[in-house]
Every structure is written in structure tokens, then in C-alpha cells.
Amino acid sequence: MIDVQNLTKYYGDFCAVDDLSLTIEPGRILGLLGPNGAGKTTTLRMLTGFFTPTSGTIRINDLKMPEDTLKIKSMIGYLPESAPLYHSMLVYDYLDYVARLKGMDDPNRRLSRFRALGRLCGLSGIMDKPIGNLSKGLRQRVGLAHAMMSDPDILILDEPTSGLDPNQIAEIRDIIKGIGKEKTIIFSTHILSEAEATCDRIAIINKGKKVADAGTEQLKQNARHRSVVRLTLQNAEITAALDHLKAFDASLDITVTDTPASDGISFELCCKEDKDIRQDLYLSIKKTDWIITELAGQSLALEEIFHELTRESA
Numbered sequence: 001m002i003d004v005q006n007l008t009k010y011y012g013d014f015c016a017v018d019d020l021s022l023t024i025e026p027g028r029i030l031g032l033l034g035p036n037g038a039g040k041t042t043t044l045r046m047l048t049g050f051f052t053p054t055s056g057t058i059r060i061n062d063l064k065m066p067e068d069t070l071k072i073k074s075m076i077g078y079l080p081e082s083a084p085l086y087h088s089m090l091v092y093d094y095l096d097y098v099a100r101l102k103g104m105d106d107p108n109r110r111l112s113r114f115r116a117l118g119r120l121c122g123l124s125g126i127m128d129k130p131i132g133n134l135s136k137g138l139r140q141r142v143g144l145a146h147a148m149m150s151d152p153d154i155l156i157l158d159e160p161t162s163g164l165d166p167n168q169i170a171e172i173r174d175i176i177k178g179i180g181k182e183k184t185i186i187f188s189t190h191i192l193s194e195a196e197a198t199c200d201r202i203a204i205i206n207k208g209k210k211v212a213d214a215g216t217e218q219l220k221q222n223a224r225h226r227s228v229v230r231l232t233l234q235n236a237e238i239t240a241a242l243d244h245l246k247a248f249d250a251s252l253d254i255t256v257t258d259t260p261a262s263d264g265i266s267f268e269l270c271c272k273e274d275k276d277i278r279q280d281l282y283l284s285i286k287k288t289d290w291i292i293t294e295l296a297g298q299s300l301a302l303e304e305i306f307h308e309l310t311r312e313s314a
């Protein structure tokens, strides 16, 4: 179990990660989802022991940072966003070099590990190719094999599909899912569909703060419950109508949408809670002399929830 509590990181006086808490069950794939600059890389670097947090605790099973940082590092495989690979080396030579650096002195042990990694990361047929001649997707597989060399319990991947084409993304996603059957994986992405397709759980961060954290299915369910109501009024004056709606429910997110003048004024009302406001809204407008020409509910997609939680002003 990975248990992160109140993790905070300042660069000078800029807070990049702000009081972040997360728990990750063994054998799960967690997606750390957020827009550029949200603090994903900083969080992953603290989890891997490369950055020291300004405050907060990181525990893995019964080990704790910073006391057990070396032991924790040995349990983690890390693939940074720009994996440093030696482009002039053959894939086999590179993996051999990495294995020796990790203390795998027995050639038979190395060979059996390369066979296993070849199957796991789809390297068959490229072992004798120079890394520099490989496509970005294949290079990323070599990076994954590097991260998995010592068969770590935990794999941390920073934007593993960044810059890949859709076919390569699907291939890397399948490899990650395969590894995830046995290992705990945390990977960062700024692409919602990526997290949705691969992860058991998604934590969304924005400006260093966690803004959502739930099972992928639960998150989709929550999205369906967050409703938007479309309301069109005739005979109403815009300021009076806005005042009325704010008085009806101050927590509503109200947007005036484009409507042909003859059709009246249209609003999109986003409810922050899981409730259907249409009946109460109808009863409240009934007391006025406005005419309701449209009062329709629609569910938000997960995509819209993500944009709402991570938009500039959030």
C-alpha cells in the first residue's frame, strides 16, 4: 500500500504541490491526471525519492521516507517523461548495460530477465537494432523494459504516451495494462481518455491541489449525476432573471447562452450537487410573469467534469 499524506512542495515561494494526500492499493493502476503545470511530475519525483518534499509523508507498506528512501527506491521502477536512452547502442547492449548497473552479474539471470522483458514489453525483433533507429513508440518500450529491469513492485510512469501516435498509444496502453496485472502502477497524463482507458482509479490535480479522486467507474457515475439544466424564458429581462436564479440557488453556475432574440433568453445552469432542480425551478418561476419555453436536463460527460475542475479559474 502506498500512503501519501499532506504532500507539499515549494520551489522558492511557489507552491507546486499543495497538501496532496493519496492512497494506492497494491496491484492497482492509478492515473494522476491534470493539465500542464498541475504538479504531476513534481509529485512523481517526490514519490520516487528524487525530490525531497517541503512537508508531508510518503509511506510504502511499513517503510517511510526519508528514513527508508534507499529501500523504497529499490522497490520502484521509474520512467521519466523524457527517458534518457543511448541512441547509438543496440537495444540488447543497452539493456545489458542497465542490468549490470543494477548488479545483475550472473549472465544467465540477465538472459532470462531479457526474455521475460522482451515478452512483457514487446521487444522481440528489435533487440539487435540501434535505439536511435527505433520509432518513438518502440523507444518507449525500451524505456519501460529499463524501468522494469529489477522486477520492481511499483512502476511510476511520467506521461508514458506523450508524443506517440494513436497506434503506439494503444500498444503502450496494452503493455501497461499487462504489467498492471501484477504490479502497482502510477502514471501521469493530461489526457482524460488515456486515464479512463487504463486506470482503476483517477486522481485529478490542478494547480498542485487534488480536485477529485475516485475509482474510474465511480468518477463516470459522479459525472452522470452532475446535471446541467437548460432554461429559456420569454417575457423576462436579463438582470431580473439572473437575480431570480441566484436567489433560487446561490450555488448554481449560470451561463447566458446565445438565443435568437425572438426566442427569449437562454441559460445553462450547472448544479454542483447531485440533484434535479427542474421541479423547484418551475415552481419558483411560476410565481413570475415569465414564460418558460424550455426546461431540459442533460448529464455532463466525464470530459466536461475534467474541464470544469481544471479550467483556468478553478
Ligand SMILES: Nc1ncnc2c1ncn2[C@@H]1O[C@H](COP(=O)(O)OP(=O)(O)OP(=O)(O)O)[C@@H](O)[C@H]1O
Pocket (backbone or CB within 6 Å): 011, 014, 016, 034, 035, 036, 037, 038, 039, 040, 041, 042, 043, 190
Ligand atoms: N525546478 C523548478 N523550479 C521552479 N518551478 C518549477 C520547477 N519545476 C516545476 N516548476 C513549476 O511547478 C509547476 C508544476 O510543474 P510540474 O512539472 O510538476 O507539472 P506537470 O503537471 O508535470 O506539468 P507538465 O504536464 O507540463 O509536465 C509548474 O508551474 C512548473 O512551472
